[in-house]
Each structure stands twice: as structure tokens, then as C-alpha cells.
Amino acid sequence: xxxxxxxxxxxxxxxxxxxxxxxxxxxxxxxxxxxxxxxxxxxxxxxxxxxxxxxxxxxxxxxxxxxxxxxxxxxxxxxxxxxxxxxxxxxxxxxxxxxxxxxxxxxxxxxxxxxxxxxxxxxxxxxxxxxxxxxxxxxxxxxxxxxxxxxxxxxxxxxxxxxxxxxxxxxxxxxxxxxxxxxxxxxxxxxxxxxxxxxxxxxxxxxxxxxxxxxxxxxxxxxxxxxxxxxxxxxxxxxxxxxxxxxxxxxxxxxxxxxxxxxxxxxxxxxxxx
Numbered sequence: 681x682x683x684x685x686x687x688x689x690x691x692x693x694x695x696x697x698x699x700x701x702x703x704x705x706x707x708x709x710x711x712x713x714x715x716x717x718x719x720x721x722x723x724x725x726x727x728x729x730x731x732x733x734x735x736x737x738x739x740x741x742x743x744x745x746x747x748x749x750x751x752x753x754x755x756x757x758x759x760x761x762x763x764x765x766x767x768x769x770x771x772x773x774x775x776x777x778x779x780x781x782x783x784x785x786x787x788x789x790x791x792x793x794x795x796x797x798x799x800x801x802x803x804x805x806x807x808x809x810x811x812x813x814x815x816x817x818x819x820x821x822x823x824x825x826x827x828x829x830x831x832x833x834x835x836x837x838x839x840x841x842x843x844x845x846x847x848x849x850x851x852x853x854x855x856x857x858x859x860x861x862x863x864x865x866x867x868x869x870x871x872x873x874x875x876x877x878x879x880x881x882x883x884x885x886x887x888x889x890x891x892x893x894x895x896x897x898x899x900x901x902x903x904x905x906x907x908x909x910x911x912x913x914x915x916x917x918x919x920x921x922x923x924x925x926x927x928x929x930x931x932x933x934x935x936x937x938x939x940x941x942x943x944x945x946x947x948x949x950x951x952x953x954x
Contacts, residue, residue: 709865711874714882714913716859716942716950729854729943730879734831735795737850737954738765738777740787741808743819744844753810753817760784761810761819765847768805769798774946779811793954794946795854798827806839808847820845827851854879855952856941860917862887869902871909873925877950879943885935887925894932895924 719725743761746752753761763786767775774796777788798804804827808820820841824830830837831851839847861880865872871893876882894901896912913921920938927933944950 709867711863712866712910714860714862714864714917716857716861718953719856719858719941725856725941727884727941729795729856729941731828732799733795733797733854733879733943733945734827735850735852735855735952735954736767736775737793738767738775738788738791739836739848739850740785741765741848742846743784743786743808745784747817748843754782754812762812763819764788764809764811766805766807766809767796767849768807769796769802771803771805774798781811792946793952795943795952796946800828802827806847806849808841808845819843820847822847824851850954852954854943855954856943857950857952858939859942860913860937860939861942862913862937864893866909871896871901877942877948878945879941881937881940881942884940885937887937888927890928892926893923894926895922897922 741763743753743763752759760782761784762779762781763783764779765777765786765788766773775792775794777786777791780786780788804824806820806822806824807818810817810819820839820843822839822841824837824839827837831853837849837851839849841847859880860882861877862873862882863875865874873882873887873889873891873893875889876887893909896904896909897916899908899912901909916922917937917939920936922934922936924932924934942950944952
């Protein structure tokens with residue numbers, strides 16, 4: 681933003697504006713996402729999710745009325761704990777619920793709903809805490825053994841704590857959505873890939889950020905009318921859309937991109953169900 685001094689002449693203002701325009705400020709193009717939707721239950725997940733990507737959600741906890749040594753949980757309010765839970769992988773927090781105040785039965789309905797990458801053999805720990813303005817107090821600390829095996833079971837993971845508390849967690853293979861997993865910019869006579877979801881049909885087709893889409897369904901992108909590229913991608917995703925792509929190194933190739941399972945990672949900020 682230019683700051684004009686008092687009594688600045690018109691010529692100086694115009695000169696300043698010209699310098700700004702010549703300084704390389706490029707046009708900003710909006711990012712467009714290909715549609716992503718719920719995966720119908722009748723569709724088989726092909727391919728299945730990677731083994732180290734798991735869907736995890738806290739169902740809730742049951743907390744005893746008092747601490748192990750007979751004290752009340754909270755010296756203020758109605759003496760009930762302000763509970764939150766954590767999931768740690770190799771001592772790194774990957775999931776932290778919001779605090780649910782004054783309850784012995786937290787459910788954390790506003791917690792993140794996501795898939796999390798957990799390497800085979802990682803140390804996985806669940807922690808249940810009582811939030812306190814001065815010092816948070818742990819209610820339960822428990823390591824989950826063989827969490828990947830737990831994900832294959834049909835029942836939830838239930839944890840009995842030495843404090844008398846109980847925690848229930850859903851651990852499943854990664855939950856999926858349906859789509860292409862592709863983001864792009866509609867520039868003037870050009871379409872450029874800006875993002876590719878890591879476990880998606882677009883990623884499996886080896887599309888990458890910076891690739892230019894030259895043709896869609898045999899039509900040159902440079903000759904398309906406004907909105908035509910987006911329409912062709914969306915309308916043909918379910919049956920397969922033929923595209924010609926140019927990589928940053930100049931290599932060109934043709935591929936057919938068809939919607940299929942998308943397994944979003946937690947950091948990709950794609951809403952999933954669970």
C-alpha cells in the first residue's frame with residue numbers, strides 16, 4: 681500500500697505507481713478444487729488405504745467422581761473435571777481434543793475427524809487430562825500396543841485406567857472420500873496443477889504441482905471458452921477424463937484420470953465422516 685506524503689505532486693504519484701507495477705507483482709488466480717464427496721458403501725475401495733494411515737476418533741471417556749486419593753477434580757465450579765484427550769505418536773501430539781468442561785462423561789463432539797499417519801512399530805500413547813488454569817492434571821496415561829492390528833478389528837479400543845477412568849476410541853483403516861484429489865488454477869488460456877492430495881487418483885496418476893494441463897478430452901485448453909475446462913473435468917470424472925499434461929521439464933504425456941477413493945491426511949484439511 682502506498683503512503684502519500686502531503687503536497688506530493690501528481691507526477692510523483694504516477695511514478696510511484698509505475699514502480700509498483702514494474703516490480704513484478706503477478707496476477708493472483710483462484711484455486712479450483714475438483715469435487716469430492718462421500719464414497720457410496722457399495723463401491724469397493726480400490727486401492728485400499730495404505731497400512732500406516734488410520735482413522736482415529738475419541739468416542740468418549742468415563743471419569744470417576746473423585747481422584748485416586750479422594751480429592752475433587754476442580755476446586756471451582758461444580759467440582760467436575762474439564763477433560764481433554766491426546767493421542768501421541770513417538771511422543772509427538774497428533775490429535776488433541778477440545779476441552780469439555782464440568783463433566784464425567786466427555787464426548788468431544790468438536791474434535792478433529794481425520795486420518796492420521798502412524799508408522800509401523802511407533803509408540804502410540806493415549807492421555808486423558810483435567811484442564812486447570814494453573815496446572816493441567818493427568819487422569820490417565822496408557823500405551824496402545826499393536827494399533828495397526830487394532831484397526832483391523834471390528835470393535836472399538838477400550839482402555840481401563842488405573843485411576844478408574846475408561847476411554848473408548850475408534851481406530852479403523854483410513855476412511856475415504858470419492859473424487860480426483862486435484863486442485864488447479866484457471867489462468868488465461870492455461871490450467872496449472874497447484875495441489876494433489878497424497879492418496880488420490882490424481883497422485884496415483886503421478887500428477888504433480890506445477891504440471892500444465894494442455895488438453896482435456898482432446899480439446900486444447902488454450903482454445904476453450906470460459907468455464908469449459910472446469911466443466912469437462914467435473915462432468916467426465918466418474919467415467920474417466922482424458923488429459924494431456926506437460927511437466928515443468930517439458931515432458932508431455934496423456935493419461936485418463938478417473939475418480940476413486942481419496943484417503944485424506946489430517947493436514948490436508950478435507951472433511952471426512954466418522
